[in-house]
Amino acid sequence: MNINLAPVLAVLTALAGGTAAAAAETPPAATVFEEDGSIAQSLSGAPGDPQAGRQTMEARGLGNCYACHLVEATPDIQFMGDIGPALDGAGSRWSAAQLRGIVADAKHTFPDSMMPSFYKSAGFLRPGEGYTAKPATEPLPPLLTAQQVEDVVSYLLSLK
Amino acid sequence: MNYAMGLAAVLSAAFGLAAPLYAASEPETVAPISINEGEIELATEAEAPAHLNGALPKIWSGWLFRDATTQSMQMDDFENPAMVFVDQGLDLWDQPDGAEGKSCADCHGSIDDSMKGVRAAMPKMSEDGTDLWSLENFVNNCRTTRMGAEAWGWSSAPMESMTLAISMASRGMPVDVAIDGPAQSWWDKGKEIYYSRYGQLQLSCANCHEDHYGDWIRADHLSQGQISGFPVYRLNGAGVVSIHERFFGCVRDTRAEPFAQGSPEFRALELYVSSRGMGLPVEGASVRH
Numbered sequence: 001m002n003i004n005l006a007p008v009l010a011v012l013t014a015l016a017g018g019t020a021a022a023a024a025e026t027p028p029a030a031t032v033f034e035e036d037g038s039i040a041q042s043l044s045g046a047p048g049d050p051q052a053g054r055q056t057m058e059a060r061g062l063g064n065c066y067a068c069h070l071v072e073a074t075p076d077i078q079f080m081g082d083i084g085p086a087l088d089g090a091g092s093r094w095s096a097a098q099l100r101g102i103v104a105d106a107k108h109t110f111p112d113s114m115m116p117s118f119y120k121s122a123g124f125l126r127p128g129e130g131y132t133a134k135p136a137t138e139p140l141p142p143l144l145t146a147q148q149v150e151d152v153v154s155y156l157l158s159l160k
Numbered sequence: 161m162n163y164a165m166g167l168a169a170v171l172s173a174a175f176g177l178a179a180p181l182y183a184a185s186e187p188e189t190v191a192p193i194s195i196n197e198g199e200i201e202l203a204t205e206a207e208a209p210a211h212l213n214g215a216l217p218k219i220w221s222g223w224l225f226r227d228a229t230t231q232s233m234q235m236d237d238f239e240n241p242a243m244v245f246v247d248q249g250l251d252l253w254d255q256p257d258g259a260e261g262k263s264c265a266d267c268h269g270s271i272d273d274s275m276k277g278v279r280a281a282m283p284k285m286s287e288d289g290t291d292l293w294s295l296e297n298f299v300n301n302c303r304t305t306r307m308g309a310e311a312w313g314w315s316s317a318p319m320e321s322m323t324l325a326i327s328m329a330s331r332g333m334p335v336d337v338a339i340d341g342p343a344q345s346w347w348d349k350g351k352e353i354y355y356s357r358y359g360q361l362q363l364s365c366a367n368c369h370e371d372h373y374g375d376w377i378r379a380d381h382l383s384q385g386q387i388s389g390f391p392v393y394r395l396n397g398a399g400v401v402s403i404h405e406r407f408f409g410c411v412r413d414t415r416a417e418p419f420a421q422g423s424p425e426f427r428a429l430e431l432y433v434s435s436r437g438m439g440l441p442v443e444g445a446s447v448r449h
Contacts, residue, residue: 067378079379083372114371116361125358128416133408135417140360 025146028104028121029139037109038097043119043146048154056148063118063144063152073159084115091157099153103144118144185374186217187224193443195235202332206439211339215370216384219440225374225383226449230395234447242324242393242445245400249325252318258309267306275329280442283431285342292346292427295323296402314421320400324391324445331444335388337434350432353425359416365433386437387430389446396449403430 024045026032033039042048057065058077068083090099102109104119121139129136144152190205204221208214223231237243253271256263268274283294286301293301299322300311312319339347357364368377369385376382390403404421407429411418419425 064378079376081376081378083375083377114363114367116363124360124362124416125356126411126417127360128412128414128418130415131412133412133416133418136360143360 027146028119028142031104031119033101033105033108034097036098036101037106038095038101039104040097042150043100043104044150046147046150048147048150048152050151050155050158052148053151053153053155056144056152057155062148065152068115071159087156088159091159094156096153096157099156100149103149103152103156116143118142119146119149184370184372187220187374190220190224193221193223193231193234196237200332202441202443204440206334209435209438212436216436219386219437220373220384221440221443222383222386222389222448223443223446225381226447227381230447230449233395234443234445237445240393240445240447241395241398242400242447245321245393246325246328246445248318249321249323252322253325258303258307260306260308262307264302267302271325272329275326277330277333279323279327279330280333280336282337283427283434284338289342292343292424292431294403294422294427294430295326296404296422297427299323299326315402315405317400320391320402323402324400327391327442328444330442332441334439334441335434335437337431337438339431339435343431346428346431347435349425350428350430350435353429354432357414358411359414361414361416363414365410365429384436385433386440387433388437388440389443389448392446392448394448403433 024042026041026043026045031039031043054074057063060067065087066077066080068081070080070082070086070088071077072086072088094102098109102115105117106113106115107117119142121142124138124140127136127138127140128134187204192204193202194200195202202221204224206219208216208219223234233239233241250271253264256266264271278298279295283292283297285291286293286297291297296312296314296319299319303309304311312322337343354365357367365385368382373382373384387403387406390406391400392406393399394401402421404426407426408418408421419429
């Protein structure tokens with residue numbers, strides 16, 4: 001008997017993968033912050049990709065982190081701001097859990113921080129639909145996805 | 161306690177204090193705006209008004225935070241791109257409109273004399289004392305009740321030209337708005353709005369313009385958000401921008417639903433922000449990027 005199992009295996013693999021991802025991803029509302037503002041576990045259930053993280057940080061429609069933060073290690077990036085602290089050495093100063101907490105919602109670590117909360121979907125004052133000036137209904141899509149937060153965290157960890 | 165935790169504790173403690181950790185940056189120079197080779201000089205620095213309770217060390221014109229090219233455009237009335245719109249406002253002043261066939265000049269006479277100091281005291285309580293009015297409200301009240309003309313849109317071209325021309329009659333006069341008596345509750349409301357963190361980015365006016373003036377967001381040099389230069393000519397959109405139009409754009413950029421131009425909320429905010437600039441001169445036709 002010669003049955004081709006490849007299509008069946010592909011479906012099973014996809015199901016398993018999909019189920020695993022759905023179960024492991026933590027939505028913004030279910031995110032648990034420790035006492036010090038850190039988040040212990042990966043929000044996506046997967047490790048971050050540092051290079052994707054750097055791109056997420058640079059993209060103005062995503063992290064736009066350089067609008068406020070300087071990174072001396074990447075002088076090719078134009079017009080880095082000086083609102084927040086320079087990020088060089090972030091990977092030596094903070095743990096992954098602490099960086100995850102700061103990127104997701106820095107106000108748990110620094111209560112009065114000006115930094116936007118990148119993984120938060122509700123609790124806003126007059127939330128708008130992006131930059132259209134039109135009202136939006138919560139929950140909003142967070143500014144970054146769970147995986148994008150993990151990617152940014154992994155890039156920050158590489159800044160020793 | 162490891163080093164990172166220690167730092168977190170220090171940072172948390174610092175944020176709990178009144179002084180922000182990442183302090184604002186003061187301008188490098190506070191030269192006056194010298195216009196037409198010194199014919200007119202507008203101060204760019206004044207003592208912070210007492211009602212700010214030390215929130216700002218001094219108050220500074222937004223002109224100081226712009227680049228040299230933009231600054232120089234305001235230093236010569238012939239090169240100032242806002243002057244075209246001032247001239248349009250002066251034409252409108254003399255032009256009859258509405259069922260009564262009257263112009264502004266028919267009742268008020270010379271704009272320089274009759275409107276002197278008007279812009280410096282705006283916004284202020286309406287004639288019957290029941291509402292806080294911006295300059296735009298006073299213009300439209302005249303148009304609809306005395307001229308029998310249609311109201312102009314808040315940030316329409318004729319309104320912006322007219323408010324610009326009226327502002328020129330106060331050029332050099334210090335901003336001096338009343339914030340007591342019936343205006344007090346409006347001022348309180350404006351202050352509340354100033355410190356409220358709107359939108360998905362959760363930003364208040366104060367986050368940028370009180371805590372971080374002089375610092376950079378990308379290529380933008382943050383000012384104290386003073387409105388003593390308004391209405392301004394903005395190079396950014398190559399046109400005149402009203403106070404409420406600027407408020408609207410700023411709040412929109414926090415990923416929020418802004419208040420409407422002309423709304424009670426923005427008039428209250430206008431009074432509060434004006435009061436933060438008391439002592440700075442009205443600039444008349446100013447240029448920003």
